[in-house]
Amino acid sequence: MQIDLLIEEAFVFNVFIKTFEKKNIAIANEKFYFISEENLRYLQSKKKLNAQGKYIIPGFIDIHMHIESSMIPPSIFSGVALSYGVTTVVADSHEIANVFGLPGMEAFMQETTDLDIFYAIPSSVPSTTPKLETTGGFIGVNEINSLLNHPRVIALGEAMNFKGITDELDSLIRKILKEVQEKKPLMPLEGHIPRVSGEILAKFMYAGLTADHTQQTPESILEKITKGIFLELQKKSITPENIQIVVDHNLYEHVAIITDDIMADDLLAGHLDNNIRLAVECGMPVEEAIYISTYTPARRMGFQDRGAIASGFLADFIIMDNLEKITIESVYKKGKCVHQKDTNITYPPTKPSFPAYFYDSIQCKPLAEADLHISVEGNLDSVICNVIQIQEIGTFTEHVQREVPVKNGRLDWENSNLSLILVMERYGKNGNIGYGLVEHALKEKGAVATTWAHDHHNLMIMGTSTEDILLAQHKVLDLNGGYVVSKRGRLSASCPLPIGGILSDETIYTLGNQLKEVRQAMIDLGYKNTNEIMSFSTLSLPVSPKLKITDFGMMDVHTHAHVPLIEVNQ
Template sequence: MQIDLIIENASVFNSFLKTFERKNIAIAGGKFYYISAEDLQPLQPKETVDASGQYVIPGLIDIHMHIESSMIPPSLFSGAALSYGVTTVVADAHEITNVFGLEGMEAFLEEDTALDIYYAIPSSVPSTTPELETTGGFIGVAEVLNLLNNPRVIALGEAMNFKGITSEPDSLIRQILRETQIKKPFLPLEGHVPRVSGVDLAKFMYAGITADHTHQSPESIYEKISNGMFLEFQKKSILPENMAVIEKHNFYEYVAIITDDIMADDLLDGHLDANVRAAIAAGMPIEQAIYCTTYTPARRMGFQDRGAIVAGFKADFILLDDLATLEINAVYKNGKLVHTKGAAIAYPNEKPAYPEHFYDSIHCRALTPGDLRIPVTTTDATVCCNVIQIQQVGTFTEPVQREVTVKDGYLDWENSGLALIVVMERYGKNGNIGFGLVENALTEKGAVATTWAHDHHNLMVMGTDAEDMLAAQHELLSLHGGYIVVQDGNILGSCPLPIGGILSDVPVQTLGRQLHAVRSAMVALGYRNSNEIMSFSTLSLPVSPAIKITDYGMMDVHTHATIPLIAREK
C-alpha cells in the first residue's frame, strides 16, 4: 500500500467520542488509511506534514443550501466554498429550476467542480401552483422520476406548499411525495415547515417529510424534535435561547447546522464556517458544533463515506491553527491540498458554457407612468388598504390595514408613508402585474428593483416615488436582470445578474462588492432588516408567512386566498 500523505502530531477530532486526541493520520488513494498515536513513518509516505499545535476536523458538510443564493454558478462557487472548509454540499437548485425548468437543473449537474456537490430534487417549482405564481419552469412527477435516476440526486428538496400538503391529498406536491417514497423509500424528504405545529405538523410528517430548516423558536425546536423531525439550523435560528434548548435536552443527534442562503457579499466573509462560529458564540460547545456540521449532516443524507476521520472515509479535512476561532490553515479534499490560508479563491480557467438564451431571459415590457397610477372608484378622501408589514428580523411578514388618501380618483401612495410594490411576469407568458403596499420598507424617496425574487423570480420593483420606480425597472431590463437601487433618478447601487436574472459569472469578490453597494443603498433609503437583500427578495415568496405577493397579487400564505389591494372603500 502506497501512503500518499501523513499528517503528524495533530489534535484530531474523534466524532464518536466528540473530543480531540493527539494522533497521526495516514492517507492513501484519497481516503483515510490509518489513524493512530503510533509513529506512521514506517509506512513510507510520499509526503509528511507536521501539524504540531494544530487541530484536524472533518470537512464541513452543508446539507441544505441554494448555490444560486451566492449568485454565482457551481463552478465558481466550488472554490469559494472550499476556501472556508466546506467539502460537500447538498444543493436544492430550485431557483435556476424556477427560471429554466429541468434544463436549468441539468446545466448545474453538468458542471465540473472540485467541491462535491450533490443535489436535492426541487420539489416545489412553482412553490405553490401555476394559478398563483408564474414561473419559467415546472417540475412535475415525470421530472422528479427522471431526476431520481441521477446518482448525484440524493434527496427531495424542501416541500413548501402548505395548503397542498395539509389540505389537498391530490395536489402536485402530495403526488411527488408519494411517488418519491415508492421509487426511493429511503430518500430523505426535506421540508419547509415555518410556524407549523400541532395537527398541521403531523400532516407534514404523515406526508413523509422528516426535516425542517426554517426559522425556529425554543418551543418549535422541542415540539418538532420530540415528534421525530430532524432540524437544520440556518443563521437566523442560531440564537442563545435555541442553543440552550438543544443543550438542555441533548438534541445534538437530531440537528445540523446549514446555510440555506448565503448572499454574494456575505460569502466574502465566510460560509458554513461562519455559522459554526455563530453557534459556538450562542452557547453550543465547540465539539458539538463540529459534530453538527460534519457527522450528523452526513448521517441525515445517508453518506457512508464522510463526516468523520476514520479509516475508509474520504480524506476531506481541515487543518485549524486555532480551535476557538476556527482559524483555517489548510483545506484538503480527497487527500489533496485545495486551499491554504491567505491564498486566493481558486476559479476554473473557463466560465461555464450556458446556452445563449440563459443570458436573455427577461421578457417583460417597460413600465409606464400609467401603470403606477392606481384608480379608486370612490368620492371619499381615503380608502382602507391591505398592506404587507415587514419585520426587522427574518423574512416573515404580517398583514395590516392602513388608510390611504385618494387624490383625483387615484391612490395617493407616494404620500402614504408606505411603499408601492409591483411584480411583473417576466417570462413572456401572460403579462401579469401584481400590486401591493408595504410598510416598514423604504422611509426615503427612492426605489429598489430585482429579478432575484424568491422563488418565481419575476421582476419586482418597490418604491416611494413613481419616477424612481420607472428608472429602476428600465435599468434592470437593460442589465438582463439583477438588483438596482435608484434615488432622484440616480443609480445608488447596481448588481447585474445576466444569467437567468439570478446569476453572474464574474469573480465573487467583484459580485460581492456590487451586492454590498446595493445593500448599503437600501439601508440609505431606510430599509431595516437583519438581511435587507433576503427580506426584500422574499416579499414574493408565497410559502413564507404570512402575506406575500406574486404576479397575481397579494395572497394569504396559509389559505392561498387572494388579498385585494383595496380592502374597502368608504
C-alpha cells in the same frame, strides 16, 4: 503500503466520541488509510506534514443550501465554499429550476467542480401552483422521475406548498411525495414547515416530511424534535435561547447547522464556518458544533463515506490553528490541499458555459407612468388598503391594514408613508402585474428592483416615487436582470445578474462588492432588517408567512387566498 500523505502530531477530532486525540494520519488514494497514536513512518509516504499544535476536523457538510443564493454558478461556487472548509453540499437548486426548469438543473449538474455537490430534487417549482405564481420552468412527476436515478440526486428538496400538503390530497406536491416514497423509500424528504405545530405539524409529517430548516424558537425546537423532525439550523435560528435548548436537552443527534441562503456579499466573509462560530458564541461547546456540522448531516443524508476522520472515509478535512475561533489554516479535499489561508480563491480556468438563451431571459415590458396609476372607484378621500408589514428580523411579514389617501380618483401611494410594490411576470407568458403596499420598507424617495425574487424570479420593484420606480425597472431590463437601487431620481447601485436574472459569472470579489453597494444603498433609503436583500427578495415568496405578493397579487400564505390591495368591505 505506499501512501500519499502522512500527517503527524495533530490533534484529530474523533466524531464518535466527540474529543480531540493526538494522532498521526495516513492517506492513500483519496481516503484515510490509518489513524493512530503510533509512529507511522514505517509506511512509505510521498509527502509528510508536521501538524504539531494544529487541530484537524472533518470537512464541513452543508446539507441544505441553495447555490443560486450566492448568485454564482456551481463551478465558481466550488472554490469559494472550499475556502471556508465546506467539502460537501446538498444543493436544492429550485431557483434555477423555477427559471429554466429541468434544463436549468441539468446545466448545473454538468458543471465540473472540486467540491462534492449532491442535489435535492426541487419539489416545489413553482412553490405553490401556476394559478398563484408564474414561473419559467415547471417540475412535475415526469421531471421528478427523470432525476430520481441520477447518481448525484440524493434527496427531495424542501416541500413548500402549505395548503397542497395539508389540505389537498390531489395536489402536485402530494403526488410528488407519493412518487418519491414509492420509488425511493430511503430518500430523505426535506420540509419547509414555518410556524407550524400541533395537528398541522402532524399533517406535514404524515405526508412524509422529516426535516425542517425554517426559523425556530425554543418552543418549536422542542416540539418538532420530540415529535421526530430533524432540524437544520440556519443563521436566524442560531440564537442564545435556541442553542440553550439544544444544549440543555442534549439534542445534538437531531440537529445540523446549515446555511440555506448566503448572499454574495456575505460570502466574502464566510459560509458554513460563520454559522458554526455563531453557535459557539451562543453557548454550544465547540466539539458539539463541529459534530453537527460534519457527522449528523452526513447521517441525515445517508452518506457512508464522509463526515468523520476514519479509515476508508474520504480524506476531506480541515487543518485549524485556533479551535475556539474555527480559524482555518488549510482545506483538503480527497487528500489534496485545495485552499490555504491568505491565498486567493481558486476559480475555474474558463467562465461557465451555459446556453445562449440563459443570458437573454427577461421578457418583460418597460414600465410606463400609467402603470403606476391605481384607480379608486367612487368619490372617496381615502380607502383602507391591505399592507405587507416588514419585520426587522427575519423574512416573515405581517398582514396589516392602513388608510391611504385618494387624489383625483387614484390611490395617492406616494404620500402614504408606504412603499408601492409590483411583481411583473418576466417570462413572456401572460404579462401579469401584481400590486401591493409595504410598510416599514423605504423611508426616502427611491426604489429597489430585482429579478432575484424568491422563488419564481419575476421582476419585482418597490418604491416611494414614480420617477425612481421607472428608473430602477428600466435599468434592470437593460442589465438583463439583477439588482438596482435608485434614490431621488438617480441610480445609486446596481448588481448585474445576466444568467437567468439570478446569476453572475464574475468572481465573488467583484460580485460581492457590487451587492454590498446595493445593500448599503437600501440602508440609505431606510430599509431595516438583519438581511436587507433577503428580506426584500422574499416579499415575493408565497410560502413564507404571512402576507406575500406574486404576479397575481397579494396572497395569504397559509390559506392561499387572494388579498386585494384595496379592502372592498369598507
